[in-house]
Amino acid sequence: MSDPVPQALALWGLSGAAHDFVAGRENRVYRVRSGKGDFALRIKRPGYRTRPELESELQWLRAMHDAGLSVPLPERSLSGAFLEQVEGFDVDLIGWLDGRPLGHSGTRLDLNDAPGTFGRLGEQIARLHDACDAWRPAAGFTRCAWDLKGLLGETPIWGRFWENPTLTPDQRDILARFRQRAHQELTATLPDLDHGLIHADLVRENVLIDGDRLHLIDFDDGGFGFRLFDIATALLKNMAEPDYPMMKAALLDGYRTRRPLDTDRLDLFMALRAVTYVGWIIPRMQEDQAPARNRRFIADADRLCRAYLGA
Structure with missing residues (x-):
């Protein structure tokens, strides 16, 4: 079945606009080119987020844009809504941001000044957290919670990582021990941890380099959580880079400015960020390249959990 793109575009007054498919997982995304500008049309995967969550994301994006962050700006449809429904699919339209991804998973970074770029990224993450703290959402705002329950409870947001069917008995034991120890430490330190709205998915593909500017995109998984979770997400996929120690230091220094x-x-x-991927991949095992990604996710989680446990 084809996506209802023409029907969706008509709701924003863009009938006949040129469009190209660019990505598909949680959203099926089309780049739309029109006399009014370029946009991203997003057709939501049914069941991934509730309608109130999707509407809240768009309110959040609008507020972050108004606060000066370089994030996609949601567009109202002809009816005045940010979110519409077409043939059973929730759809929205957001501004298109130019630039190239910071990098791609599984490949080496290709940056002229990696520490400088990560310093700017750290500053942008801090700006996002500042803007989130200053914003007062309207009643009814709802997003997922990357909290103690959402990370380590019986039904984590991205799945029961300790039940990944490809884990060896030893790996399963390490992840179970980590879950217990991490739960204890988080419970004991909750009052001391910076908490609020976070992006929660600042991987390479969700940071666009546009000259001297960095754009932050794809807030699908954003919600309430620990600010260190955003920092860990931005760092995790870069640990194998030769310049990682300098990149890490630059990101932390940039944030602290x-x-x-x-x-x-x-x-x-x-380690918490690493184990989320071990759960995330479980329902996606049949996707292309999933076996290789699964092995990589498990290896990363096993290594980081062992280091945390001193095992």
Whole structure:
């Protein structure tokens, strides 16, 4: 079945606009070119987010744009809504941001000045957290929670990572021990941890380089969580880079130019971020390249959890 793109575009007054498919997973995304500008039409995967969550994301994006962050700007349809429904699919239209991704998973970064870029990224993450703290969402705002329950409870946001069917008995034991120890540490330190709205998915593909500017895109998984989770996400996929120590230091320093940051528990959050992928991949095992990604996710999680446990 083809996506209802022409029907969706008509709701924004863009009938006949040129469009090209550019990506598909949680959203099926089309780049739309029109006399009014370029946009991203997003057709949502049914069941991934509730309608109130999707509407809240668009309110959040609008507020972050108004606060000066370089994020996609949601567009109202002809009816005045940010979110519409077409043939059973929730759809929205957001501004298109030019630029190239910071990088791609599984390949080496190709940056002229990696530490400088990560310094700017750290500053942008701090600006995002500042803007989120200053914003007061309207009643009814709802997003997922990357909290103790959402990370380590019985039904984590991205799945029961300790039940990944490809884990060896030893790996399963390490992840179970990590889950227990991490739960204890987080429970004991909750009052000390910076918490609020976070992007939660600042991987390479969701940071666009546009000259001297960095754009932050794809807030699909954003919600309430620990600020160190955003830091860990931005770092995790870059640990194999030759310049990683300098990149890490630059990102932390960049963040601290705008906002305090306590990194005493960063190793815990690196491991927490790694195990989320071990759960995320479970329902996606039949996708192309899933076996290789699964092996990589498990290897990363096993290594970081062992380091955290001293095992």
